[in-house]
Amino acid sequence: DIQMTQSPSSLSASVGDRVTITCQASQDISNYLNWYQQKPGKAPKLLIYDASNLETGVPSRFSGSGSGTDFTFTISSLQPEDIATYYCQQYDNLQLTFGGGTKVEIK
Amino acid sequence: QVTLKESGPVLVKPTETLTLTCTVSGFSLSNARMGVSWIRQPPGKALEWLAHIFSNDEKSYSTSLKSRLTISKDTSKSQVVLTMTNMDPVDTATYYCARFTDYGDYDYWGQGTLVTVSS
Numbered sequence: 001d002i003q004m005t006q007s008p009s010s011l012s013a014s015v016g017d018r019v020t021i022t023c024q025a026s027q028d029i030s031n032y033l034n035w036y037q038q039k040p041g042k043a044p045k046l047l048i049y050d051a052s053n054l055e056t057g058v059p060s061r062f063s064g065s066g067s068g069t070d071f072t073f074t075i076s077s078l079q080p081e082d083i084a085t086y087y088c089q090q091y092d093n094l095q096l097t098f099g100g101g102t103k104v105e106i107k
Numbered sequence: 108q109v110t111l112k113e114s115g116p117v118l119v120k121p122t123e124t125l126t127l128t129c130t131v132s133g134f135s136l137s138n139a140r141m142g143v144s145w146i147r148q149p150p151g152k153a154l155e156w157l158a159h160i161f162s163n164d165e166k167s168y169s170t171s172l173k174s175r176l177t178i179s180k181d182t183s184k185s186q187v188v189l190t191m192t193n194m195d196p197v198d199t200a201t202y203y204c205a206r207f208t209d210y211g212d213y214d215y216w217g218q219g220t221l222v223t224v225s226s
Contacts, residue, residue, distance in 0.1 A: 001170050034212040043203055043216035044154065050210055087154055091211030094167035096144070096156040 002026050002092055006099030012107045019075040021102045023088035028068050032091045035064055035073045038101075039084045047086075048073065080106060109133035111143070111204050111217035118223050119194050129187040129204030129217060136182045137162050142207040143187040145178065147200040148219075155200075159207050160187060196224045 003026040013019050031051040036044035046055045048064035051071055061076045075082055083106055088099040115127035134141060144159035158168045158178040168176050177190045187204060201221045205213035
């Protein structure tokens with residue numbers, strides 16, 4: 001099975017800061033990588049699909065990049081409402097895996 | 108409007124079998140571009156994919172849990188059912204169903220249902 005290593009596991013940043021989260025796959029997954037935001041007590045919300053495509057209605061401060069094994073998720077200017085845990089998720093050959101999550105807090 | 112809603116017991120005893128139902132609306136389980144998955148999340152921990160089922164009835168299971176899981180669907184009732192055998196306290200989690208698209212992502216999720224395994 002493909003393993004997804006997400007880092008950091010948590011971070012603290014100030015409002016307006018640029019925030020970057022990485023996800024590394026244990027083997028080549030092309031661009032089959034998605035990013036989700038989960039707020040406490042809520043179901044995850046899709047933000048980015050196919051590594052770099054912004055889901056409809058998601059603010060443009062969120063972005064994703066990468067292909068193969070290394071992927072990056074960026075919040076260009078952190079806002080108070082972005083406090084959440086973020087997960088990457090890969091899809092390869094009918095098997096899915098989520099990363100371990102990154103908890104984003106305000107400094 | 109697409110919605111998914113999980114239902115099932117909130118408490119099961121160790122060794123029992125868990126049966127969860129996901130009732131969907133706003134799309135058909137026979138839609139060739141869609142599937143439904145089950146995903147769980149133990150308290151304070153990460154998401155874990157369990158299984159999914161496609162419109163053509165093709166199924167896929169988590170390698171680590173495959174022996175304990177069965178997924179099925181009833182298109183006429185718009186329901187997807189997951190059974191998990193031999194429940195253990197470590198299976199305590201919020202169980203979600205979610206719609207799986209042909210981009211390999213989940214665009215709609217249920218609210219989740221917390222299942223506690225305890226004697």
